[in-house]
Structure formats: C-alpha cells, structure tokens
Amino acid sequence: MTGKIRLGFVGCGAFVQNFIPLFKAHPYVEWVAVTDLIRERRDETAKKHGVTRVYDSFEDMLKDPEINAVGIFTQRQLHGPMTIAALKAGKNVYSAVPMASKVEEIHQIVDLVRETGLTFSMGETGHYRPCSVFCRNKMSSGEMGDFVYGAAQYHHDMRHFYKSYMRSGGADWKKVAGIPPTLYPTHSTGMLLSSIGSYAVKVSGFGFVDHHEDDIFGEGKNLWDNPFSNTTMIMRLKNGGTARANEFRRISWYGPQSYITSIYGTKASYEFSVTEHHYVRLEGMDAVHENVSKLLNPPEMEEHRGEEGFLNGVTNNKWCNTMAPVQNAGRLPAEFIDQRDGHGGTHKFMVDDFCKAAYTGKLSPTNAWVAARYNLPGLVAYQSALRDGEPLEVPDCGEPPANWEWLDLVDYSPEYL
Ligand SMILES: NC(=O)c1ccc[n+]([C@@H]2O[C@H](COP(=O)([O-])OP(=O)(O)OC[C@H]3O[C@@H](n4cnc5c(N)ncnc54)[C@H](O)[C@@H]3O)[C@@H](O)[C@H]2O)c1
Numbered sequence: 001m002t003g004k005i006r007l008g009f010v011g012c013g014a015f016v017q018n019f020i021p022l023f024k025a026h027p028y029v030e031w032v033a034v035t036d037l038i039r040e041r042r043d044e045t046a047k048k049h050g051v052t053r054v055y056d057s058f059e060d061m062l063k064d065p066e067i068n069a070v071g072i073f074t075q076r077q078l079h080g081p082m083t084i085a086a087l088k089a090g091k092n093v094y095s096a097v098p099m100a101s102k103v104e105e106i107h108q109i110v111d112l113v114r115e116t117g118l119t120f121s122m123g124e125t126g127h128y129r130p131c132s133v134f135c136r137n138k139m140s141s142g143e144m145g146d147f148v149y150g151a152a153q154y155h156h157d158m159r160h161f162y163k164s165y166m167r168s169g170g171a172d173w174k175k176v177a178g179i180p181p182t183l184y185p186t187h188s189t190g191m192l193l194s195s196i197g198s199y200a201v202k203v204s205g206f207g208f209v210d211h212h213e214d215d216i217f218g219e220g221k222n223l224w225d226n227p228f229s230n231t232t233m234i235m236r237l238k239n240g241g242t243a244r245a246n247e248f249r250r251i252s253w254y255g256p257q258s259y260i261t262s263i264y265g266t267k268a269s270y271e272f273s274v275t276e277h278h279y280v281r282l283e284g285m286d287a288v289h290e291n292v293s294k295l296l297n298p299p300e301m302e303e304h305r306g307e308e309g310f311l312n313g314v315t316n317n318k319w320c321n322t323m324a325p326v327q328n329a330g331r332l333p334a335e336f337i338d339q340r341d342g343h344g345g346t347h348k349f350m351v352d353d354f355c356k357a358a359y360t361g362k363l364s365p366t367n368a369w370v371a372a373r374y375n376l377p378g379l380v381a382y383q384s385a386l387r388d389g390e391p392l393e394v395p396d397c398g399e400p401p402a403n404w405e406w407l408d409l410v411d412y413s414p415e416y417l
Contacts, residue, residue, distance in 0.1 A: 001068060001092065001119075004030035005358055008053070008061040010082060011073035012036035012045035013168055015096060018342050019071065019123075020049040022351040025335040028359040035061050038168075058082065062089040069119075069358055072096060075168060075176055076184055077223070080105030083120065087112040092119040094354040097190075099371040101183040103379050103395060106372045110397040113368040117404075121354040121364035122371035126154075126190030128346035128411065130296040130324035131260040131277065135195035135270050137412040138279070145267030147196050147239055152260045153246035154187035155253045158216060158229065174215065178222025181247035182231045182385070185378020186371075187258045188245035189233075195263055198239040199373040199396065204389045205381030206232045210250055226382075233381040235394075247378065255317035258344070275301070275314050295416055298322040298345065320344060328413045349411070356407050363406040372397040 005028055009016050012034055023029050033053035036042035046054045055061040061070065062085060069092040072082050080100025086093050087109065099122050100106050113120045126132060138144045158177065165177040182205060193199055207228030210217035219225045229250035235243045256274070263270045268281040277296040281288045294302055301319035304310050313319065323329055323345030336348045350366070357364035366374075377394050384392045400406075 001358055001361060003068075004028055005069050005092070005355060006030050006033070006067055007069040007071055007094070008033040008035065008055065008064070008067045009071045009073055010035050010058045010061065011075075012038070012041045013073065014164060016071070016073035017045070017048070018340065018347060019073070019351065020045070020051070022336065022339055022347060023071065023355070024049065025333075025339055026351060026355045027333050027335055028355040033061065033067065058085075062086060062091065068092060069094065077101050077176065077179060080109070083109050084112065087116060087118055087120070090116070090118070092358040093121070094351075095120070095122050097122060097124050097186045098184050098378075099186075099368075099375045101179075101379065103376065106375055106379075107395075107397060110368045110372055114401065117361070119354065119358040119361075119364060120368040120371070121350075121357055122186070122366045122374070123350040123354070124186045124190040124366050124371070124374060125343040125346040125350070126187045126258055127194045127366055128327065128349040129191055129258060129344045130326045131270070131272060132191045132195050133328075133411045134277070134292065134296055134326050135260060135263045136197070137417075138268065138270070139195055139197055139263070139265065143268055143281070144263070144265030144270075146265060147198065147237070147241040148264045148266060149242050150192050150196055150260065150263040151244040152188045152192045152258075153248065154258045155246070155248045155251050156257055157251050157253065158212070158214065158249050160254065161249070174221060175223050178216045178218075178224065178226050180224055180226040180228060180231070180382040181249050182233060182378035182381040183224075185233070185245065185247055185381070186374040188247055189377055190374045191258065191260050192243050192245055193374055195260065196237065196239070196241065196243065198237040198241065200235040200243070200377035200394045201238050201396070202236040202391050203377045203381045203384055203394050204234045204391045205383070205385035206234075206389045207385035208250065212250060228385055231381060231385050233377060235377055236391075245377075255315050255320060257317065274311060275305070295326045296324050298324050325416060326413055328411050330413070331409055331411070353407065353409070356409075360407070363400055363404055365407065365409065367400060369397055369400045
C-alpha cells in the first residue's frame with residue numbers, strides 16, 4: 001500500500017467504540033471514517049470519536065477512492081459478503097469475527113486476497129489471549145513435545161446476550177440471536193489451533209437441542225432454523241492429535257468466558273481452572289510443576305487474590321480486560337500505552353497486526369488462510385450436528401503463497417522467555 005491507512009468503519013454499534021480510538025491512535029493510520037444503516041448511531045459515533053468522513057452507506061464508502069481500508073463491525077452473519085465487496089473494490093479489510101458464515105464465502109475471500117495481494121486480517125481475540133500466547137510459545141519451541149489433545153471453550157450464556165442482540169435487531173432480534181453457535185466458532189478454535197499450530201481435517205459436531213422459554217432456538221425461530229444453543233466440536237487435526245472445542249450459548253457460567261482447559265503434549269502439558277494456570281513437564285519419571293498463574297493473569301486480577309469475594313469477582317468477569325505479563329506489550333506502538341484495552345488485553349494486538357500488515361504489505365498472523373482454518377471447522381460442525389455427529393471432512397484453503405512475507409512479531413514477552 002502506498003501511504004498511510006485511511007480506514008472506513010462499517011457498523012457503529014457497541015464493539016467498534018473500543019476500536020475507533022485504537023485505529024485513530026496507530027501511527028500508520030492517517031484518518032478514519034464511519035457509516036451505519038442507523039443514521040443517529042453513525043452521527044453520534046462520528047461526533048464522539050472525531051472522525052474525518054461520514055458516509056450514507058457502505059456502498060458509498062467503497063466508492064471513495066481515498067478510502068484504502070475498511071473495518072467490518074456489522075452483525076456476525078453479514079461479514080462474508082461485506083468482505084468480498086470490499087476486496088473487490090480494492091480495499092484492505094479488517095474484520096471482526098467471524099470471517100464468514102458460509103464455506104463458499106471463505107473460499108472466495110481467500111481467492112480474492114491471493115489474487116489482489118490486499119490485506120485481510122481477522123480480529124480474533126482468542127489468538128492473543130494469555131493462555132494462547134503461552135501455549136503457542138511452549139508448543140512451537142518443542143518443549144511440550146508432540147501434541148496429543150487440547151480442549152477450549154467460549155461460554156456466553158444467552159441471558160448476557162439479550163441486550164446486545166436487541167440493540168440492532170429490533171423486534172426481530174431473536175432471528176439473529178439464534179445463530180448456530182459454531183457459525184461463530186473462532187473464540188474456541190482460535191485459541192486452540194493457534195496454540196497447537198495445526199488445523200482440523202475432520203470434525204464431529206454434537207448439538208444441545210434448546211427448549212428454553214425465550215424461544216430463540218428451533219425451527220422457524222431464527223434465520224437458520226437452528227435448534228442448538230450449545231455445540232461441541234471434536235476435531236481430528238492434521239498433526240494426528242485431537243481437539244475438543246465448545247461453543248455454548250446456554251450455560252450456567254459467566255467468567256472466564258474464553259479459555260483453554262488443557263493442552264497435553266508428550267513432554268509437557270498445560271491445565272487451567274478459574275484463575276489457576278498450571279504447567280507440568282516430565283523429567284525422567286518425575287513431574288515438574290510450575291504455577292504460571294501470575295504470568296498469565298493480569299496484575300489487576302492477581303492483586304486481589306486472597307481478598308474476600310475474589311473468586312466471585314473472577315466468575316463475574318471482573319479484572320478480565322487488561323494484559324497479563326506474558327503478552328508482549330513492548331511490540332506495540334507507544335501511542336497505544338494510554339488507550340483502553342479489552343478481552344484479555346487482546347484488542348491492541350489485533351489492531352496493530354492489521355495496521356502493520358496493510359502498511360507494509362506483509363501477512364498478518366490472522367491472515368485469510370489462518371482465519372479460514374479457525375472458521376471452517378465450525379461451519380462443518382454445524383452440518384455434522386444436524387446429522388447427529390456424523391464425522392465430516394473439513395475443507396482447507398492451504399497456506400498463503402510462499403513468497404508472501406509474514407510480519408515478524410513476537411507475542412511472548414521477551415522478559416519472561
Ligand atoms: N470478542 C470479540 O471478538 C467480539 C466481541 C463483541 C462483538 N464482536 C463482533 O463485532 C461485531 C459487531 O458487534 P456489535 O455488538 O457492535 O454489534 P451491533 O449490533 O451493536 O452493531 C452492528 C452495527 O452494524 C450496523 N450495520 C449492519 N449492516 C450495515 C450496513 N449494511 N451498513 C452499515 N451499517 C450496518 C448496524 O446498524 C449496527 O449499528 C459482531 O460481528 C460481533 O460478532 C466480537
């Protein structure tokens with residue numbers, strides 16, 4: 001790309017409010033713009049953040065030759081077609097998750113990125129969660145040996161979602177709230193697959209048929225006629241290991257919401273529960289245990305350990321937005337220091353990845369090929385769940401072109417290596 005990033009945000013709902021300040025602050029960004037179907041929401045957002053341009057529609061935004069990138073923050077089922085339209089219009093794309101909710105859309109996005117050389121970067125928080133950063137480093141260094149089994153989940157009970165679906169869904173909000181959980185699979189798969197360094201070749205999905213009186217799931221109740229509020233994916237991975245990912249939307253649990261329960265290797269393993277992160281290596285016949293909680297929990301949480309109500313605070317999602325020591329804040333631009341973060345201290349990394357990738361033309365860590373591997377198992381798992389868990393092949397888009405250089409970024413805080 002020549003020159004700095006001039007990025008238009010499509011979708012001025014809740015989530016983007018955390019991202020406009022970050023993009024604006026990034027040294028590779030010249031200016032930002034917004035659009036939303038809801039005019040008042042768009043105008044309020046434009047005023048709140050002081051954006052440079054405001055468009056009446058996404059189509060108008062794409063027609064502006066000075067816009068060279070878009071940030072997609074619309075509802076989850078809309079991302080695929082919008083990314084395709086943006087790439088066809090010659091724009092680099094940052095997309096909130098998921099990448100797309102149809103297999104064909106994912107293939108088309110990968111093809112378009114390959115043909116155009118444009119940046120696509122998916123903002124998957126799971127890629128940068130402290131547990132993922134830790135396990136990825138330990139797995140890729142060889143310290144954990146061969147991967148055997150891993151398990152992760154994104155638990156988000158529907159009662160905590162009502163307000164956010166109502167915000168844009170109006171009277172029809174349940175039609176979108178009933179989206180099959182594994183059409184939004186990347187919080188669990190992103191943590192697992194980025195840690196393990198492999199991808200799913202086969203998946204079985206097992207669905208929980210929902211009978212709750214809020215009437216969100218079931219035939220005729222949502223855009224997909226989806227009956228499942230919870231789905232478990234069992235994945236056979238390319239490296240011969242097995243992984244289990246849960247995407248649950250009806251579950252008696254609140255926080256932590258996205259976490260890896262376990263990654264077992266032949267030489268070392270990681271396990272987690274509520275606030276406790278354990279790492280165990282085998283040395284001869286002996287196990288060497290290390291409690292790595294202080295490395296993987298944010299200091300703002302650790303400083304309350306031992307206080308009355310500490311665990312109740314954690315299970316109510318207190319102290320869950322800032323970085324842990326393991327995350328390499330040092331790779332981020334100085335302009336980010338005073339900016340707010342979110343989702344386990346991951347927002348700044350996702351924005352930095354996109355900006356550095358689009359500006360330099362190098363590949364983001366969550367480029368189209370990686371994003372496809374995080375998304376596709378979930379889309380196939382839904383089909384499998386409709387067939388009572390029949391194992392199905394997961395299509396693969398392969399690797400990025402060998403001559404496309406990756407950004408050289410260190411996620412693990414060098415201080416603790
Ligand atoms: N942890 C995470 O990664 C995380 C967390 C929250 C949200 N998200 C994702 O971020 C996205 C946005 O979430 P949200 O809670 O802000 O949603 P929201 O419903 O509050 O906002 C979406 C906005 O998009 C607008 N929109 C839809 N179609 C449009 C179009 N054609 N042109 C212009 N505007 C359009 C809507 O009017 C609405 O204002 C979702 O896809 C969600 O999955 C990710």
